[in-house]
Amino acid sequence: MTATLGRQSRPRAAIAERHLRTDRWWVTPLLTFLGLAAFLIYGFVRIFWDADYWVDAHHYLAPFYSPCLSQSCVEGSSHFLGQPFPQLPSWMSPAMIVLILPGGFRATCYYYRKSYYRSYWLSPPACAVPDGHKRYTGETRFPLIFQNVHRYFFYLAVLVAAVLTYDASIAFHGTDGGFGIGLGTVILWINVVCIWAYTLGCHSCRNIVGGRLTHFSKHPVRYRLWTMASRLNARHQMWAWISMFSVMAADAYVWLVSSDVLTDLRIFN
Ligand code: FES
Numbered sequence: 722m723t724a725t726l727g728r729q730s731r732p733r734a735a736i737a738e739r740h741l742r743t744d745r746w747w748v749t750p751l752l753t754f755l756g757l758a759a760f761l762i763y764g765f766v767r768i769f770w771d772a773d774y775w776v777d778a779h780h781y782l783a784p785f786y787s788p789c790l791s792q793s794c795v796e797g798s799s800h801f802l803g804q805p806f807p808q809l810p811s812w813m814s815p816a817m818i819v820l821i822l823p824g825g826f827r828a829t830c831y832y833y834r835k836s837y838y839r840s841y842w843l844s845p846p847a848c849a850v851p852d853g854h855k856r857y858t859g860e861t862r863f864p865l866i867f868q869n870v871h872r873y874f875f876y877l878a879v880l881v882a883a884v885l886t887y888d889a890s891i892a893f894h895g896t897d898g899g900f901g902i903g904l905g906t907v908i909l910w911i912n913v914v915c916i917w918a919y920t921l922g923c924h925s926c927r928n929i930v931g932g933r934l935t936h937f938s939k940h941p942v943r944y945r946l947w948t949m950a951s952r953l954n955a956r957h958q959m960w961a962w963i964s965m966f967s968v969m970a971a972d973a974y975v976w977l978v979s980s981d982v983l984t985d986l987r988i989f990n
Pocket of ligand 1: 826830831832833871875919920922923924925926957
């Protein structure tokens with residue numbers, strides 16, 4: 722496919738128009754551009770905010786700051802992993818230490834690659850629309866060859882999803898210190914479900930659980946896992962967007978409650 726579209730392709734047929742599409746092909750790349758930009762702007766502001774990420778009364782930890790691994794973390798926000806990193810310089814926040822993992826996972830995701838290649842790099846912006854650049858070299862050379870580390874980011878993303886699951890578990894914390902459920906607990910759990918659905922639908926996950934087998938019939942457990950990963954994989958684009966906004970919404974909710982802009986709606990205790 723790459724060879725056909727790339728350097729070895731035959732010259733384009735002599736068509737005067739830049740392309741022959743008459744539909745509104747630019748709508749999808751434009752919406753993608755805006756959606757990703759919204760997330761990037763939120764993330765940029767949030768990682769430099771360096772405050773309002775822990776609600777001690779209900780044990781809510783904002784996903785952008787989880788796990789909180791530095792001695793700069795506010796009291797109570799570091800859990801079973803402790804604080805292996807020292808006090809950070811004033812320009813750094815604990816979010817910068819951990820966001821490299823989910824950030825790298827999403828940046829190298831096959832779906833996100835397609836989306837930002839199209840909407841930001843215009844390479845190409847849509848099917849049957851010419852590339853915005855003169856040359857196409859694909860992902861076979863520096864720097865894009867590094868996109869192939871995606872599989873390793875997948876392993877790390879599973880750890881991050883496990884930590885977020887732990888965070889959602891401790892969010893069953895009542896006002897009097899016992900068991901309790903608030904709107905924040907529900908939001909954190911919805912986010913965890915979306916994060917798992919996105920993570921386990923990864924193409925690498927599908928290959929890890931079901932790849933390199935000659936006979937599925939001899940590996941029924943792996944076949945079952947592969948079937949489940951394939952179902953999620955078929956909706957990977959959808960889960961990529963839903964989980965991106967769910968993590969932003971969960972983070973923003975904890976931010977607002979922690980900074981006393983909102984009071985957590987308590988459902989039980
Ligand atoms: Fe999207 Fe792996 S392909 S997360």
